[in-house]
Amino acid sequence: MKNKEINKNVILKKITVSLTVVLLMGALTAFSYNTKLTSANNYIRVPDATQKKKDSVASVKAFAKVYSVLMSPRCMNCHPKGDVPLQGEDSHLHTMQPKRGKDGKGLYAMKCANCHQPENSPGLHAPPGNPNWHLPPSDMKMVFEGRTAHQLAKQLIDPKQNGHKDMKKLIEHADDGLVLAGWKPAEGYALPPISHAEFKKAWITWLENGAYAPKP
Amino acid sequence: MSVLKINGQSYTIDADENMPLLWAIRDIVGLTGTKYGCGVAQCGACVVHLDGEAVRSCVTKVSRAQGKQITTIEGLSKNNDHPVQQAWQEIDVPQCGYCHSGQIMSAAVLLRENPNPSDQDIDNAMAGNICRCGTYPRIRNAIKIAAEIQRKATKS
Numbered sequence: 001m002k003n004k005e006i007n008k009n010v011i012l013k014k015i016t017v018s019l020t021v022v023l024l025m026g027a028l029t030a031f032s033y034n035t036k037l038t039s040a041n042n043y044i045r046v047p048d049a050t051q052k053k054k055d056s057v058a059s060v061k062a063f064a065k066v067y068s069v070l071m072s073p074r075c076m077n078c079h080p081k082g083d084v085p086l087q088g089e090d091s092h093l094h095t096m097q098p099k100r101g102k103d104g105k106g107l108y109a110m111k112c113a114n115c116h117q118p119e120n121s122p123g124l125h126a127p128p129g130n131p132n133w134h135l136p137p138s139d140m141k142m143v144f145e146g147r148t149a150h151q152l153a154k155q156l157i158d159p160k161q162n163g164h165k166d167m168k169k170l171i172e173h174a175d176d177g178l179v180l181a182g183w184k185p186a187e188g189y190a191l192p193p194i195s196h197a198e199f200k201k202a203w204i205t206w207l208e209n210g211a212y213a214p215k216p
Numbered sequence: 217m218s219v220l221k222i223n224g225q226s227y228t229i230d231a232d233e234n235m236p237l238l239w240a241i242r243d244i245v246g247l248t249g250t251k252y253g254c255g256v257a258q259c260g261a262c263v264v265h266l267d268g269e270a271v272r273s274c275v276t277k278v279s280r281a282q283g284k285q286i287t288t289i290e291g292l293s294k295n296n297d298h299p300v301q302q303a304w305q306e307i308d309v310p311q312c313g314y315c316h317s318g319q320i321m322s323a324a325v326l327l328r329e330n331p332n333p334s335d336q337d338i339d340n341a342m343a344g345n346i347c348r349c350g351t352y353p354r355i356r357n358a359i360k361i362a363a364e365i366q367r368k369a370t371k372s
Contacts, residue, residue: 095258096344108329108341109270109322115257115344121275126256 059209065194065202067149067214072192074182078135079144085135086145089190104135120186128186132177136163153206153213170207174200218278222247223291233279237271238262240278241288249289249317253346260345263318264288270325289317292324299369300324303362311349319345323359327366333359 069075077086083100084093101107106114117129136142140163144152155161157170165173173179183196192199206212220227220237222245229244236255241247241264250273253261257272264273265287266280292298296305300323303309310316319342326333326341333341338359347355 097339098344099340108326108337109263110341110344111269114263114269114271115275117275117277117280121256123256127275 054210054212056210056212059206059212060214062202062205062209063149063153063212063214065198066206067152069182069192069194069199070144070152072182072190074185074189074192075179076144078178079142080135081143081145083138091145100135100138100141102138104137106134120184122187124188126186128181128189130178130181134178148216149214150216153211157207157211167207171204174203218282220245220278220281220286221284222286223288224285229278231278233277233282235278236274237264237266237276237278237281237286238273240281241273241286247288247290251314251317253315253318258346259315260318260322261315263321263345265292265321265325268325268328270322287321289321292321298324299362299365300327300359302365303358306361307354307358309351309354309358311351315345315347315349319347319355323355323362326359327362331366331370332363 080086087094098110099107106112112133115127116133118131119129121127251261253259255274257275262274263270267284
């Protein structure tokens with residue numbers, strides 16, 4: 001009788017150990033599967049953009065329009081890779097070489113607002129203006145110049161690189177004063193390739209469908 | 217009517233609010249030390265201080281300047297003895313002199329914000345002030361001398 005009970009306990013223990021091993025292996029397999037999926041996937045998604053049904057094709061398609069605007073001189077000229085803003089339709093370095101400065105508003109006697117007024121100055125190629133004219137600050141450069149569509153899409157939704165913007169703030173940013181200023185250029189400057197309304201629609205479509213980045 | 221506070225004094229002027237501040241300063245108030253160079257903020261000859269910032273008065277509207285402290289070269293110091301002015305005189309910086317009120321006003325902002333500027337700092341501050349006589353080496357030297365004058369004045 002005793003031997004039977006001992007054997008029963010041994011069998012139960014063996015079953016428990018086996019089950020634990022199987023479960024552990026299962027969990028490990030699932031984990032590695034997910035890791036592989038993530039690393040193989042070139043798409044990324046805004047973490048809190050989960051309310052609506054996602055459409056990666058529509059998202060990537062919309063981003064193509066967004067990218068065409070962001071890389072136009074009206075946007076890119078103030079998102080340079082260096083500390084000197086860009087100028088003109090060919091995005092050359094700003095004459096006089098004004099520098100970004102810590103807050104993005106220039107340095108010493110070369111602050112942006114010393115020349116750039118709250119509004120566009122009259123005359124061909126006179127300084128364009130806006131009450132908030134500045135570059136991104138030195139600790140959050142938000143570079144557009146030289147970025148591929150893939151790189152820029154990933155950068156735009158990374159709060160560590162986009163000025164700590166969440167989904168809501170990103171959507172609101174379509175109507176930011178400096179963004180809108182791109183469609184009110186001073187004399188002699190070209191408009192972005194699509195209207196602001198089209199841009200805003202594409203921007204929101206891209207974000208709400210998961211903010212997928214185009215393939216590299 | 218617009219009221220401009222220039223060099224500590226209030227001036228009531230009859231001018232369109234869109235008039236460039238430079239016009240008001242020179243043609244209405246009669247302070248002609250500030251010069252007209254290009255008219256499109258490209259040369260720096262017209263630099264004045266607006267609440268301490270080195271704005272280009274040729275593109276700054278009268279409307280922007282209202283309620284703010286405007287300082288022109290005439291008001292930079294009481295006796296033309298701002299450290300930058302002393303340094304300018306010490307090594308005779310100007311040649312034709314046309315751009316130098318703007319140069320001095322820009323240099324004054326640099327020294328206020330950076331009492332010990334490096335060559336790079338000087339470039340960063342002064343690259344927007346053009347001198348067709350090419351007095352740039354003397355401008356650089358004078359700014360360093362001015363920094364020294366300012367440091368001595370601060371110590372004593």
